[in-house]
Amino acid sequence: MLSLSNLRVLYDSVIEGVRDVSLDVPAGAIVALLGANGAGKSTVLKAISQVLYAEHGEIADGRITFDGQDVTHMSAQQVVRAGLVQVPEGRRLFDTLTVEENLLAGAAGQSATRARDGIDRVFGLFSELTDHRRRTSGLLSGGQQQMVAIGRALMGSPRLLMLDEPSLGLAPQISEKILGTVARLSREEGITVLLVEQNAQAALAMADHGYIMERGRVMLEGSAQSLLDNDDVREFYLGVGTQGARRSMRDIKHYRRRKRWLA
Structure with a gap:
């Protein structure tokens, strides 16, 4: 349904926000886009929504298609009319x-x-x-x-709903209610969802597929279950060691520095 191919975004014509990002969001699926702060997740959503101009950003290279239609250089209004609607971070x-x-x-x-x-x-x-x-x-x-x-x-009446950190700053019960409603909308009404979320555990629990970004690039992708089962993801994002013991933030930061898959 939605496809990004080698997307590259620049801010102020100099600063690279994302580089060579490719991902696919099939119709009716929930796809999670995960990563630490500054990884480029929100930039990807803003590029799809065509609102980069508000932050002096632009799509420098790559292609975005929706249902086979090239939307790379559409206006924000045209993107919404096509059925792509974003819920921005901070609610706005x-x-x-x-x-x-x-x-x-x-x-x-x-x-x-x-x-x-x-x-x-x-x-x-x-x-x-x-x-x-x-x-x-x-x-x-x-x-x-x-x-x-x-x-x-x-x-x-979006066909594809993009959510940027919907649980940010919310109590766990409220966050669970909101994410549960989104999952129900996808399951019962067939709305496709692209979800950017810091809570990797909650996001992967409801998603069909996931992508993990670091430093403006996609570093890992797979089914939601395969990512939940991946030892690297468990240590890096879920804070759980291979024996099931929760790791301290200090341990996780050390682990980040030494993992070659992030190099």
């Missing part, structure tokens, strides 16, 4: 607007009936928001704001 709501107004912003260009159906669908998915529909979104909790951000993206 219109803080002074109500929950319902934020949702309606995601339904721009749709009929009133379709927009109303979309709002009912979001409140059905996130019942926690029902009593807050007329509350200013900036006054919501972090978890509620994340629900609104995902709901706003769903208002556009």
Whole structure:
């Protein structure tokens, strides 16, 4: 469905954000994109969404296709209309607007009936928001704001939903609820998902396939289960030694320096 081939991104025409990144997201699948801070994960999503210009970035090389259509140099608006919608890191709501107004912003260009159906669908998915529909979104909790951000993206009826760190800063129970809802959307409605997530364990538990990035490049890929079973991934990202003992951060940092697969 979505394919990236040798993607290279530059910031300010000099700084290389990602280099030679290739990945595939099959229709109906959940694909996890993992890596440490600064690995280039968010840059990949911004390149797909065509919003790099906001940070003086540009696609310098490579190709992005969606359902066989080249979207490498489309505008952000054209990408959304094609069915690719991103939920950015940090939620980025219109803080002074109500929950319902934020949702309606995601339904721009749709009929009133379709927009109303979309709002009912979001409140059905996130019942926690029902009593807050007329509350200013900036006054919501972090978890509620994340629900609104995902709901706003769903208002556009995406075929492929991209999420950038949806569990960031959230309590474990709220994070589990949100990721569980995303998994249900994929399973029951066939929405394809590209998930950037720091919580590697949670991401791989719900994903079909995973890619691990370091220093702007894809260093490892495979089925979610194969990555969960990989000793390198377990030590590096899950903090668990080969005997099942959880490693200290100091041990993990030392392990990072000596692992050749990251060289």
